[in-house]
Amino acid sequence: MFRYVLAWFPMLLLAVANGAVRQVLFVRHLSELRAHQLSTLTGSIIIGAFIWLVIRKWPPSSVQMALVIGAIWLVLTVGFEYFMGLVLAGRPLNQVLFDYNVLAGRVWVFFLVWLTLAPVIFYKPKPAA
Numbered sequence: 001m002f003r004y005v006l007a008w009f010p011m012l013l014l015a016v017a018n019g020a021v022r023q024v025l026f027v028r029h030l031s032e033l034r035a036h037q038l039s040t041l042t043g044s045i046i047i048g049a050f051i052w053l054v055i056r057k058w059p060p061s062s063v064q065m066a067l068v069i070g071a072i073w074l075v076l077t078v079g080f081e082y083f084m085g086l087v088l089a090g091r092p093l094n095q096v097l098f099d100y101n102v103l104a105g106r107v108w109v110f111f112l113v114w115l116t117l118a119p120v121i122f123y124k125p126k127p128a129a
Helices: 002-029 032-057 063-088 093-100 108-122
Strands: none
Touching: 002 032, 002 063, 032 108, 063 093, 063 108, 093 108
16 A cells, blocks of 8 residues: 555646646636636646556555545545645635635536546456456
8 A cells, every 4th residue: 555655746746747837827828717627627637647557557456445545645635735725835724625615616626536536447357367
């Protein structure tokens, strides 16, 4: 399981790079909401491709293990997000929670669902011998 925890760190770097692209390119040409939505989509594609590679390189032994991997990545991601928002940036909780407001057009929660389920979606059981 340790290798899957380590695999989360490159995903973090990909997410930071995707956020930089959002700030440099998307925000210049789109509203903040549209930039958020597009960045969530591009991040989902990029990180999804990375997850596909990880699951191909280190296939989980079962669907249950794939779901545990996704759950671990979810906890690490949300924990990192809260730490960055609340502790390092000093933002109030309601501001940190704003990206979870689907009714306001925020789609971050869909990325979190994808992050959690992608290992299961990409999992292929080993053929019976």
